[in-house]
Amino acid sequence: MSIREHSSIQAVRTEGRIARNRVRDSLPSFPGVPYLYILPFFIFFAVFLAFPVVYTLYLSFFEYHGVGEGFLFAIDLGVFAVEVPRISNVEFVGLENYTRMVGDGLFWLSMWNTVIITVFQMPLMVLVSLGVALALNASFIKLSGLQRTLIALPVSANFVAYSTIFLMIFSEQFGLANYVIQLVGFEPIAWQSDRWWARVMLAITLDWRWMGYNMLILFAGLQNIPGRLYEAAEIDGASAWQKFRYVTVPQLKPMLLFVIVLSTVGSMQLFSEPFIITEGGPSNSTITILYYIYDQAFVYFNLGYASALTYVLVGVVTALSIIEMKIGGED
Amino acid sequence: MSVASKKPDLPVQFGVYISLLIVIVLTLVPFYWMIVGATLPQDQFFTYPPRFLPGTHFFENLADLRDRFPYLLSIWNSIFVATVYTVLSLFLCSLAGFAFAKYEFAYKEYLFYFILATVVLPVQIMIIPLFLLMANFGLLDTHIALILPFAANPVGIFLMRQSMKSIPDSWLDSARIDGASEFQLYYRIALPSVKPALAALAVILFLFQWNAFLYPLVVLTSEELFTIPLAIERLVGQHRLYFDQIMVATALAIIPITILFLLLQKYFVRGFAGTAYQP
Known part of the structure; x- marks a missing residue:
């Protein structure tokens, strides 16, 4: 915080609550900013935390036969394609892993x-x-x-x-x-x-x-x-x-x-x-x-x-x- | 500050001091033993009765260790991985934490508590899918595989949001009036005003990566990529007889971080006491 910034804080404070709200309303608004800020975190969160937690539960009902190949599904949207790879080659066994x-x-x-x-x-x-x-x-x-x-x-x-x-x-x-x-x-x-x-x-x-x-x-x-x-x-x-x-x-x-x-x-x-x-x-x-x-x-x-x-x-x-x-x- | 305003009797005081002294000695003995082992020639270390005074053989042992294993590279790998990871995670957590602390947007509370709820999940729950993901990305046996996961850290975003909440809105508003861009608000105002919290979080993140063992064990196979824990495990597993060299390796792993702890103690303590996190 520089002194200049501090004094401008004081100035805003003295204008009072109503005046400050008017100032805030007059500021350019960036509705996308907070989403942009949380996006990088959420990409990492989704790929490396949320997905693994769910996938471990999913795997617990399967028998594993090796690392997967190809795609679980792929959608071509023209501009870009959504491709979800099959990350493992598995066979459904129900509750067998738990009863074991x-x-x-x-x-x-x-x-x-x-x-x-x-x-x-x-x-x-x-x-x-x-x-x-x-x-x-x-x-x-x-x-x-x-x-x-x-x-x-x-x-x-x-x-x-x-x-x-x-x-x-x-x-x-x-x-x-x-x-x-x-x-x-x-x-x-x-x-x-x-x-x-x-x-x-x-x-x-x-x-x-x-x-x-x-x-x-x-x-x-x-x-x-x-x-x-x-x-x-x-x-x-x-x-x-x-x-x-x-x-x-x-x-x-x-x-x-x-x-x-x-x-x-x-x-x-x-x-x-x-x-x-x-x-x-x-x-x-x-x-x-x-x-x-x-x-x-x-x-x-x-x-x-x-x-x-x-x-x-x-x-x-x-x-x-x-x-x-x-x-x-x-x- | 103090529990008792009246001093207890002298024998009681004496007893308390003796007890503390015993605890301190027991705490320090393993460190001392490590230094003794690292500085004695091998044939003098495994003797009975054991030696209690350090020797002067440290650099010879270090040279022997380097002939056996690229250990200095392991130290560098650990520093590199932990540093890059810490910087990445600090960036992700502080940026998102700033949004959660100082902006309004749809589903804000729900999103935040959703992230926070994952704090209770042990890291081990992610390891099997992470292994499969890295295998698919072709990232097995790379440092990237160690750095990317766990960067979106729920403890981190929580700490950042908590500390950034105390930044007055008026600071941000007046900076906007002065023509600052939104991103400048983040790195000119938000980041500098939460420096102590950033330092505490950096300590947590660095130590988490520095100590990580199970996940690197799963992901890395090449010795030249090994971090310190993997290198020591390999030494113990395959070169068990060379305990002088293994003690040099542990000393090099422990002493620098201990010095860092002594220098940055308040951030360590803040980090430990402020979070429910045992990495």
Whole structure:
């Protein structure tokens, strides 16, 4: 904004509302302008977002036989032709892809693995990030900003790169984790070869990556609680615990719910970490649902079945988010 | 600002500090371990007990890595793809966001909420059709295939509309009186007045593309086109023994972005806290 523009704003303002409307009416009108502005976005949106979302649903009722050739339909309009290519060669199978899941043991195992890893991972992460956010928000803490920055550092770590570091930390023979565990007098842990420890290892890895991120969100939420609420509670003689219970918790609840829903949605889409660190093993105990979809789609090229699995995943994610918001919205 | 106006007892304060210190150490250990691994010669890294002090072998390891894999090219590919994607997406989102914030047109609300509703859809739902589309367009194994999808970003258009709503109509009207064209309103007034929001969105978009793994894994096959995540995956998958070099690769992937995070922290935080987006 230049000074000249500012002064002309003032001039328009002083003319008053009626005068301004008259000015606006006298301006040349460009009815097409907003459409022109949203057009590029909508072209990309239609081709790369709306179409794929619908096409995945469509594919879930078909069996895939390879990339398509020719056109689904072509209309010659004289000036130009509308040609919609057949992008895949498919055969209608009705609900077969969905009924197939019922008897697919690996599908259920991948669901189970995903849920188990989430259950191991999320409570610890939410509790620690809440605790850290509360501590950093306390008045007596020095260097709160610096500590916040250090704890938030993992938010900048590339998924595949940090997974690789944890692959080494949890190496059974030479890893740092087992070294420290033996140092304090325990037996080394079979991180890579025991089904349950492999899931715990992934949970720890995810906690490291996302704790700081959630702490930042919760910290922002704490900062937004108006100070007068605490002052009022103090005047009423509330103890520290009471202030936490009756001011902080209710005020922070929307943010806490946000963090929990976000984490659930994120864990249900877990892929890079098991792909890099465990490769789904040992004995498929860390194959997540998205990992299984990837295998079905791009290793076996069962694109129809993979599409059906994708829609089931989306359904589960949506259902879980709604349930969490319902539970969180009560009381 | 502060939760408690009265300071708690000293032992409590001490306990809080110790707890925070533990969290900070646990946060930093993997970074430190990465640096140790990247700077030690290979035969000294996989030893028992593990080494705890960094060595001086970084450039030798880097040279070995470059003999094994065109990794510097992967870094360039990642920067190139993420930058072009970010610029394209910022343009699409800000232009459309401006229309939704400052113009009236038919079905405006419906269109906007239709776009916004797609925020809840996970990116994975589009991958199979995107793969087929790119196969049909002949764009498999190209960077264009990474850049075009996800450019029309619902989070982006939402952020742009929200921040541009606060631009006073009178600014736009007076600029029109001064003879500005409609497009000048966009790039002379709207864009400069939402710079912080643009920066926050740029961070979100850049990191989204920078971290993307599953979709590039599906689309790219040539090593010389690989982005950083694919390159590291290939190294881990096929050259698992050379962990010194793999740690150099991860260090080069993580350290520059960490420095960027330290410099642009407020935009990172604004981007994270302002959106429901876990890329």
